[in-house]
Amino acid sequence: MIRDDKEGQTSNECYTWESGDKEATDAVFAKADKVVSLDTFYPRSHPAPLETCGIVADVNSATGQATLYMTSQAPHAHRTVFALVAGLPEQNIRIVSPDIGGGFGNKVPVYPGYVVATAASLVIGQPVKWVETRTENLQSMVHGRAQDHTVDMGFDADGRIVGLRVHNLADCGGYPHFGPLMPFASRKLACGPYRIDTVDYEWLAVVTTTNPVGPYRGAGQPEAVNGIERTIDNAARAMGIDPLDLVVSNLYPFGASVAFGRVFSDEKFGVVLSASYSDREFTSHNVQGGDPWEEEGDFLVPDEMNLRDYLIRRVRKGLVANFEFRPNENLKFFWRNIFNRYEDTELQPEVTY
Numbered sequence: 001m002i003r004d005d006k007e008g009q010t011s012n013e014c015y016t017w018e019s020g021d022k023e024a025t026d027a028v029f030a031k032a033d034k035v036v037s038l039d040t041f042y043p044r045s046h047p048a049p050l051e052t053c054g055i056v057a058d059v060n061s062a063t064g065q066a067t068l069y070m071t072s073q074a075p076h077a078h079r080t081v082f083a084l085v086a087g088l089p090e091q092n093i094r095i096v097s098p099d100i101g102g103g104f105g106n107k108v109p110v111y112p113g114y115v116v117a118t119a120a121s122l123v124i125g126q127p128v129k130w131v132e133t134r135t136e137n138l139q140s141m142v143h144g145r146a147q148d149h150t151v152d153m154g155f156d157a158d159g160r161i162v163g164l165r166v167h168n169l170a171d172c173g174g175y176p177h178f179g180p181l182m183p184f185a186s187r188k189l190a191c192g193p194y195r196i197d198t199v200d201y202e203w204l205a206v207v208t209t210t211n212p213v214g215p216y217r218g219a220g221q222p223e224a225v226n227g228i229e230r231t232i233d234n235a236a237r238a239m240g241i242d243p244l245d246l247v248v249s250n251l252y253p254f255g256a257s258v259a260f261g262r263v264f265s266d267e268k269f270g271v272v273l274s275a276s277y278s279d280r281e282f283t284s285h286n287v288q289g290g291d292p293w294e295e296e297g298d299f300l301v302p303d304e305m306n307l308r309d310y311l312i313r314r315v316r317k318g319l320v321a322n323f324e325f326r327p328n329e330n331l332k333f334f335w336r337n338i339f340n341r342y343e344d345t346e347l348q349p350e351v352t353y
Helices: 022-031 075-086 112-124 134-140 179-188 221-239 243-249 268-277 307-316 327-343
Strands: 013-020 034-042 054-060 065-070 093-096 128-131 147-155 161-171 199-206
Touching (some): 013 022, 013 179, 022 147, 054 112, 065 112, 075 093, 075 112, 112 128, 147 221, 221 243
Antiparallel strands (some): 013 199, 054 128, 147 161
């Protein structure tokens, strides 16, 4: 989409940005023993909150006081915006946001309906209520994601990551406001939990004929995780390495600063992954020979690890045959195990799914 009202605009490009060290990254890739590339698209997603946006605006022109009951996730920021729009001091504006009906980031922006209702109340001197319909919500609320990543990852002969190159094509939608900020959040997690010293991160934000893009459950960060983790999996297959081994061998040392200055304050992801190397292994069962969930044995769930994911990994290694995920049975056994381990009791609660 090209804005004809903007002088000199010849494309739909909003802006470009590059961070990291391009020359150093190119040099590292030139010497890398293995380079793995991946094009990954994270499609746009509508948040679809349980309740749509709404506001009851009561602006008293006589006293200069305004009380706004609205579905806002950022009432303090919204108060500043409304002060600018209404020409009132911030201390004269009270925003009440009790139950907003689901947010996940999509109710952080100031939508036109909020402003129109407030302006109308100011003009007519009466409270004004606005609640959008579901159709209006689908047509105007910000979407999340909408990023296309091209990821190149370089490795040495031992499987250590020596360099990362990312090009992020970010769709900002038709009216960019929060959209151009999302790639900054994606860059923040570009390296994930991995020790990568040399990075070249570039993004291009574009304007399209779609809903504006804004914050939604992670605000740009899940897109980055999707790109780097899928590249790690592809690299493991390409080099014939177990994905878990490749992950563990590249985790950053605890407390070290990764690219772009980010420091993780917790190393529990290392604890979770290392649980697979501990002596707390699942007992091998043959599913064809009966229902393993009814058997007794040293069948322990590693701390903080998802039962389904762990079992699938064991299947891939041939330690559990023909495993099929059955939610009710899995959850029953999971809870029985948890209670037995932490409560030292034979309690086996009935779990339904």
